Structure formats: structure tokens, C-alpha cells
Amino acid sequence: MITLENVLFKWHAKQPEPTINIPELDIDQGEHVFLHGPSGCGKSTLLSLLAGVTVPTQGNIVLLGKAINQLSNSKRDRFRADHIGYIFQNFNLLPYLSPIENVTLGCQFSKQRQNNALKNSATIAAEASRLLTALGLNDALQHQAVAQLSIGQQQRVAAARAFIGSPEIIIADEPTSALDTQNRQAFVKLLFEQASAANSTLIFVSHDETLQTLFTRSISLVELQGGTDATH
Amino acid sequence: MLLIKLATKSLLNRKASALLTLFTIAISVMLLMSIERVRVDAKSSFSNTISGTDLIVGARTGDIQLLLSSVFRIGHANNGVSWKSYQFISEQRGVKWAIPMSLGDSHKGLAVLGTNKDYFEHYRVAKKQPLSFLQGHEFNHLFEVVLGAEVANTLGYQLGDEVVIAHGMGNTSFHNHDDNPFKVVGILKPTGTPVDKTLHIPLAAIDAIHGSHAHQHEPAQADANDHDHDHDHDHDHDHDHDQHDDVDLVGTPKQITAFLLGFDSPLYTLQVRRNINQYKDEALLAIMPGVTLRELWEMLSIVEKILLLFSIVVVLISLLGMLTSLLSSLNQRRRELAILRSVGARPWHIFTLISVESLLITGLGCIVGTALFYALMLLGADYLQSHAGISLNIALLSSYELMLLAAIMVAGFIVGLIPATRAYFYSLADGMSIKI
Numbered sequence: 001m002i003t004l005e006n007v008l009f010k011w012h013a014k015q016p017e018p019t020i021n022i023p024e025l026d027i028d029q030g031e032h033v034f035l036h037g038p039s040g041c042g043k044s045t046l047l048s049l050l051a052g053v054t055v056p057t058q059g060n061i062v063l064l065g066k067a068i069n070q071l072s073n074s075k076r077d078r079f080r081a082d083h084i085g086y087i088f089q090n091f092n093l094l095p096y097l098s099p100i101e102n103v104t105l106g107c108q109f110s111k112q113r114q115n116n117a118l119k120n121s122a123t124i125a126a127e128a129s130r131l132l133t134a135l136g137l138n139d140a141l142q143h144q145a146v147a148q149l150s151i152g153q154q155q156r157v158a159a160a161r162a163f164i165g166s167p168e169i170i171i172a173d174e175p176t177s178a179l180d181t182q183n184r185q186a187f188v189k190l191l192f193e194q195a196s197a198a199n200s201t202l203i204f205v206s207h208d209e210t211l212q213t214l215f216t217r218s219i220s221l222v223e224l225q226g227g228t229d230a231t232h
Numbered sequence: 233m234l235l236i237k238l239a240t241k242s243l244l245n246r247k248a249s250a251l252l253t254l255f256t257i258a259i260s261v262m263l264l265m266s267i268e269r270v271r272v273d274a275k276s277s278f279s280n281t282i283s284g285t286d287l288i289v290g291a292r293t294g295d296i297q298l299l300l301s302s303v304f305r306i307g308h309a310n311n312g313v314s315w316k317s318y319q320f321i322s323e324q325r326g327v328k329w330a331i332p333m334s335l336g337d338s339h340k341g342l343a344v345l346g347t348n349k350d351y352f353e354h355y356r357v358a359k360k361q362p363l364s365f366l367q368g369h370e371f372n373h374l375f376e377v378v379l380g381a382e383v384a385n386t387l388g389y390q391l392g393d394e395v396v397i398a399h400g401m402g403n404t405s406f407h408n409h410d411d412n413p414f415k416v417v418g419i420l421k422p423t424g425t426p427v428d429k430t431l432h433i434p435l436a437a438i439d440a441i442h443g444s445h446a447h448q449h450e451p452a453q454a455d456a457n458d459h460d461h462d463h464d465h466d467h468d469h470d471h472d473h474d475q476h477d478d479v480d481l482v483g484t485p486k487q488i489t490a491f492l493l494g495f496d497s498p499l500y501t502l503q504v505r506r507n508i509n510q511y512k513d514e515a516l517l518a519i520m521p522g523v524t525l526r527e528l529w530e531m532l533s534i535v536e537k538i539l540l541l542f543s544i545v546v547v548l549i550s551l552l553g554m555l556t557s558l559l560s561s562l563n564q565r566r567r568e569l570a571i572l573r574s575v576g577a578r579p580w581h582i583f584t585l586i587s588v589e590s591l592l593i594t595g596l597g598c599i600v601g602t603a604l605f606y607a608l609m610l611l612g613a614d615y616l617q618s619h620a621g622i623s624l625n626i627a628l629l630s631s632y633e634l635m636l637l638a639a640i641m642v643a644g645f646i647v648g649l650i651p652a653t654r655a656y657f658y659s660l661a662d663g664m665s666i667k668i
Contacts, residue, residue, distance in 0.1 A: 051574070053573065073578075073579075074578055077573075077576060077577075077578040077579075078576065078578075080574075080576050081575065081576020081577075082576070086574035086575070088570075088571070088574070091567050092571065093571070094238075094242075094568055094571060094572075095245060096241040096242050096244060096245035097238075097241060105572075105575050106575050108234055108575070109575055109576030109577055109578075109581070110576050161575065
């Protein structure tokens with residue numbers, strides 16, 4: 001499902017140590033993976049590689065049976081639009097769109113995800129509303145200006161955007177770091193529910209190891225990195 | 233469609249700076265369009281002033297000075313043409329018609345022209361359009377006056393009214409005589425030329441108004457700066473005018489200011505012009521109005537080009553303002569671009585998004601600017617007509633003006649490519665990791 005083979009990544013050729021050096025990684029379909037490591041160990045870089053925004057200097061990244069590093073830039077962009085939902089750390093939403101519009105944006109660059117969304121609801125807006133309700137945002141909140149939502153509510157909108165159209169892979173980059181402890185657990189549980197419902201693979205990145213126990217699998221990026229001093 | 237929607241909403245989210253940029257562009261568009269419209273209309277007003285006249289003849293002076301004084305009523309001729317010369321030349325072979333013109337008197341600041349009936353028949357404006365009457369008819373008696381459209385309009389005169397003609401130019405003429413009232417018998421249709429601002433009276437009446445008060449005038453002296461005194465040259469009055477019966481509207485004045493000539497064939501023009509310029513008995517000058525109009529316009533074209541240059545610079549500055557505001561907003565929007573990338577937007581989507589924004593601002597700026605331009609034209613048309621004699625054409629946009637707008641749009645698009653390219657590279661380089 002997700003396979004990394006001898007992946008090396010350097011920002012520029014003269015960099016002495018690679019930022020990413022992962023000899024091997026396999027993640028199965030539907031797994032909920034907790035990926036942790038201290039700041040600066042290359043988490044964001046790894047996520048950019050997994051999302052196909054950057055390509056490895058060496059090695060292969062195989063997603064859903066496709067080596068995405070061998071695709072052209074535009075095909076990689078399309079692959080991401082079709083198969084990957086991404087949740088940022090914070091400031092996840094476009095302030096000038098309503099929560100519903102923010103969610104539907106998630107499938108507007110992909111015909112496939114639009115079609116998936118329409119299997120669940122009559123329109124993509126209705127599907128967005130359904131997801132938001134499932135994530136605990138009531139109707140009134142769904143039509144409020146984004147800036148009036150709390151951080152926790154904003155993160156749920158962002159989660160709904162990642163889930164709309166049932167992409168196979170959900171990548172969450174420290175989505176709980178702006179939330180308080182209680183909300184973190186609740187948010188992670190909501191993510192699990194939705195990921196299971198869509199049978200999506202969830203890659204959850206955090207340096208907060210208290211969340212680790214909730215996941216079926218936990219990966220330390222420091223241990224993953226072969227031969228790299230990842231402590232700084 | 234999605235990108236246009238996103239661009240619009242994103243702009244609305246930054247209303248204050250977007251509106252400011254838009255208005256800067258709108259005002260610069262208004263300025264450019266207004267200057268161009270006034271320039272084009274001034275040029276056509278200008279070249280429409282006189283047509284169908286082959287030669288204008290006056291005392292020897294500069295070509296342009298003669299044109300200005302005889303046709304535009306600007307400045308005045310210091311010397312006149314003797315009646316003898318006028319008669320001699322107008323009887324030459326090939327001369328179809330001759331119109332004597334005697335200027336120098338005024339009514340409430342508007343020029344009074346003494347002429348003959350041929351004026352109404354042969355004087356042409358624009359593309360050989362004859363003068364036509366809105367009301368009434370040409371003068372048939374000595375103390376009758378035909379008004380230009382604007383004279384009637386601004387002073388509120390109607391047929392049958394009596395007007396008093398003052399001696400000299402300007403509102404505050406020294407001699408203002410109530411004893412020579414002229415009866416309004418005709419009002420001309422508007423022409424957009426100085427004719428509109430002229431009162432036309434029979435040539436003989438000019439001498440009549442001067443003649444009846446000859447005793448008040450100082451002896452003739454050559455003081456070129458004094459309107460009143462210039463005319464004293466004419467006033468060695470032969471009082472035999474008074475004995476003319478009313479039907480003689482021309483009389484035999486000593487001098488006239490200038491005269492217009494029309495020939496049977498334009499082929500005579502150059503020949504007669506040469507003869508007049510070499511005329512031995514009197515220093516005369518004959519000009520071809522079309523040629524001199526063009527010379528005059530060329531003299532003014534430097535001013536015209538500077539104006540055009542300035543308005544283009546203003547447009548460029550406003551587009552640079554847009555560039556500044558788009559570029560400075562871009563840094564704050566890197567997060568926005570990353571979110572779009574994360575949902576599958578490709579770098580060219582980002583590029584298009586920013587380009588659409590600049591096009592929207594420029595496009596709306598052009599629309600608002602055009603609206604402001606029409607508002608300005610509606611407000612300023614009367615003023616320009618009465619103060620500069622330029623009749624503004626408040627018509628739809630000409631193809632030239634549409635081309636100007638298109639040029640501004642293209643320039644706005646090109647300027648917008650700079651932030652768009654920058655956003656494109658941001659979105660490539662930033663990937664998913666943006667720290668704000």
C-alpha cells in the first residue's frame with residue numbers, strides 16, 4: 001500500500017547528510033500509523049515526499065502500487081488530488097470560504113473524489129455537510145465564517161476536507177498541536193472513525209507521544225532513519 | 233470557474249487593499265480616456281471649423297495669426313484689407329464667391345461679424361456642411377442680426393428680440409449705444425465651431441454703428457493693444473452710408489478685416505494665392521485654411537503628446553501599485569497557496585489564480601474608470617464647449633478607446649505575471665511545509 005525503498009532526500013546536492021534516509025518502510029491499507037520524532041528530524045520533509053510534492057533524490061516511493069517519484073509533476077499533482085487527504089498543523093482553512101466551501105474544495109481538483117463523494121450524498125455540498133455533522137459541527141457552525149470558529153472546530157473542518165471523496169491515504173501533520181489535551185483525544189478518535197468508515201490509511205505525525213497508545217502502530221522516525229543523526 | 237471564484241473571494245477577503253488598487257487604476261483609466269477623448273475631439277472640432285473655403289485673405293501677417301483672427305476670432309488683425317483690393321480680387325477670373333468679413337465689435341463679449349448674404353450660402357463647416365437655420369432666416373435689412381446657436385442659448389435671445397452691438401471687443405466696451413438696436417431675425421443651428429458664438433450682421437451695419445458716433449472717437453492712432461482705437465482706422469466715416477437704402481447690406485466700407493474666397497475650380501487656388509501674396513497695391517496674405525489648420529495643429533501637437541505621455545505614465549504607476557499590493561500580499565498568502573496545493577491544485581492553477589486576480593482588478597478598474605470617464609464628460613462637456621469651443625462627443629467608446637482599454641488590460645495582465653510567476657515558484661518550493 002505505502003512502500004518506501006532506499007529513499008534518500010537532500011535539499012541540494014552538496015548537503016553532506018541526507019535529510020531523509022529510509023532504507024525500508026511498509027504500511028498496509030487501512031492502518032492507523034503514529035509517526036513520531038523530535039522537531040527537525042525530517043518529519044515535514046517525509047510528509048512532502050509522501051504527498052508527492054517533492055521527489056526523493058534516490059529510491060522509490062510506491063503508493064497504491066504506483067512509484068510516484070517516477071510520475072511527471074502534473075501526474076503527481078493529480079495523484080495527490082485523487083488519493084491523498086492532507087491535514088495541516090494549523091491555519092488549515094481558507095479564510096474567505098465558508099466551512100462547507102472549504103470542505104468541498106477537497107474534491108474540486110479531482111473528478112474521482114467528486115464521484116466518490118456523490119456516492120454518499122446527492123451533491124458535494126451535502127456530502128461536506130454530512131462529514132461536518134459526523135465530525136461534530138452542527139448546521140449553524142457549518143455556515144459561520146471560518147474566523148469565528150475555534151481552533152478545534154477549524155481542525156474538524158480541515159479533517160472533513162481531507163476525508164471528502166474518500167481518499168485512500170490521509171496524512172495529518174501534527175493536527176492536534178494547537179488543541180488542548182482533552183480535545184486531542186476526541187479529535188484523534190473522530191479521525192479514526194472516519195478513516196475506518198472509508199477504509200483509509202491514516203498517517204498521523206506528532207511529537208506528542210501520549211497519543212501513541214491510541215494507534216495500532218507506531219513508528220519512530222529517528223529509528224527509521226538509517227545512519228542519520230536525527231537529534232537535531 | 234473554480235479559480236475565478238477563488239480569486240474573487242480571495243480579493244473580497246482583502247477588500248481594502250484590493251479596492252484601493254482598483255480605484256487607483258480606475259482613476260488613471262479615467263484620466264487617460266478623458267485626455268484622449270478631449271484630444272481627439274479637439275482635433276476634429278478644430279479641423280471642422282472651416283471647410284469649402286479655398287482661400288482666406290487678410291492683411292499681411294502670419295498664416296496662423298490670420299487664421300486665428302478670421303476663423304477662430306482669437307486675437308485680432310491689426311490691419312485690414314482695403315475695400316478696393318477686395319473688390320478687385322473678388323472680380324478675378326475663377327472666383328465663384330467672395331465673403332467679406334469685418335470683425336472687431338462685440339456683444340456681451342461675443343464676436344460680431346459684419347458680412348454679406350453669401351456667408352450663409354457658402355460658408356461650410358465640418359465636411360462641407362452649410363450653415364442652416366434653426367429658426368428664422370438670414371438678414372434682409374440693415375439692423376437685423378443672425379445669431380449663432382450658442383449666442384441665442386446662453387443669452388436667451390429669441391426671434392424678434394432687440395440686441396445692442398457695442399463697439400470694440402470684450403464685455404466692458406467703452407461705447408455701448410442703445411440707439412442702434414438690432415432685431416434678431418435668424419438663429420443658426422449649432423455647428424460646434426466659433427460660428428455658434430458669433431452675431432452676424434450686414435457689413436454695412438458695421439459702418440453704420442461706428443458712423444453714427446464718430447465724434448466720440450479719438451483721432452486714429454496706432455496703438456495695437458487697444459481694441460477700441462484699432463477700429464478708429466475705419467472711421468474716417470463717409471456718411472453716405474446713411475443714405476443707402478436698406479437693401480444694400482454691403483455698402484462700401486473703407487476696410488474689412490478679411491475675406492473668404494471660393495473658386496470655380498480648386499485649380500485656381502494656387503495661382504490666385506500667389507497673385508494675392510504678390511499684390512502690389514497692398515500687403516496682403518492669402519492662406520489655404522486646410523493647410524494652415526494642419527500647421528496650427530502640429531504646433532499644438534507637442535502639448536498633446538506630453539499630455540498623452542503623462543496619462544500613460546499615470547496608468548503605469550497605477551499598475552505598479554497593483555504589482556506592489558499583489559506582491560506584498562503574496563507572502564501572507566503562502567499558507568493559502570499550500571492549502572490549495574494540498575487539495576491537488578497544480579502550480580499552474582496557482583499561477584492562473586494570481587493572474588486572474590490581477591485581471592479582475594485591472595478589468596474592474598477599466599470598467600469603473602470608463603464609468604468615471606463618462607461622468608466627467610457629462611459634467612465637463614458644457615464647460616469645454618463654452619470655454620474652449622471643443623464640442624465633446626459623448627458617444628459610445630470608439631475603437632481607438634477600446635484599443636486603449638485593451639492595452640491597459642494587456643499591461644495589467646503582464647504586470648500580474650510577475651506575482652503569478654513568483655507564486656508558482658513558491659508553490660513548487662514550499663511544498664507542504666510552510667512556516668508563517
